[in-house]
Amino acid sequence: MEHVVQSVIVPCSNTEYGCIEKFTYYQKEEHEKACPNAPCFCPESGCGFVGHTKMLLDHFTTKHKCPLTSLSDSHHTESICIQLGLNVLRYVSETVYFFLLSMTSEPLGYAISVVCIQPEFSDPKFSCTINYDFVTTGYCGSTSCYVRSSSLSDGLPTGYDLILPKGKISDDRYGIILTVKIHEPLSLRRSCSDTDDDGDDLVRKLMMIDF
Numbered sequence: 664m665e666h667v668v669q670s671v672i673v674p675c676s677n678t679e680y681g682c683i684e685k686f687t688y689y690q691k692e693e694h695e696k697a698c699p700n701a702p703c704f705c706p707e708s709g710c711g712f713v714g715h716t717k718m719l720l721d722h723f724t725t726k727h728k729c730p731l732t733s734l735s736d737s738h739h740t741e742s743i744c745i746q747l748g749l750n751v752l753r754y755v756s757e758t759v760y761f762f763l764l765s766m767t768s769e770p771l772g773y774a775i776s777v778v779c780i781q782p783e784f785s786d787p788k789f790s791c792t793i794n795y796d797f798v799t800t801g802y803c804g805s806t807s808c809y810v811r812s813s814s815l816s817d818g819l820p821t822g823y824d825l826i827l828p829k830g831k832i833s834d835d836r837y838g839i840i841l842t843v844k845i846h847e848p849l850s851l852r853r854s855c856s857d858t859d860d861d862g863d864d865l866v867r868k869l870m871m872i873d874f
Contacts, residue, residue: 677701680715701782704815707749716780720761723751734845745841747773756847760789762810764843765819773832774823777843781812788812793825794842795832802831810845 673691675682675698682700695701703719705712705727712722723729730746733753745766752762765776777791789810796803808824 675700677715680718696783698782702814703780703782706815706818716761716782719780720751720753723749752845754845762845763819769826772826772828775825775827776820776823777808777810778820779810779812780815782814788847790846792844792846795827796840797832800831
């Protein structure tokens, strides 16, 4: 009987999300732990969309019109505009990852958080550094943090990685320039500093926040 069970070929449970893999019954659980087509969830209020990461990325940019920035070279630098709400960063290395950068207006300032969208919870694979330098107010600094991973099944992770006091930032028609770097592999310890001397293995981004 056991021999019969071992020979049974079954499909992945994520067939409806695009997985076409088939395997023996005893391989099913191991595959599904790492299946790239496992579902992720849209956290927008009233939206019940579910799909694998590429489907979710397309959903964010087409349905919710979230700004998208693609990054394929760890040495590349460019300016982008981050808006209040959700902003998408598509990062290509050995595989494709995508991140949500969320910005909300809180009573004391603008709260910014970063999350890596992955179908199954895992330890952080990335870290990031956010630098800010507002010339007109003299407010400057830097924060480094681990990037949380989530399928968003419970919505966006709580908490934030940086909050910018509203009275300390330059709020004009040109926006606010931040420098955000995604590090791979994870190599930072949690720290804050006013200087940045990381090497060329960092992903460089100049980000402009527009209100």
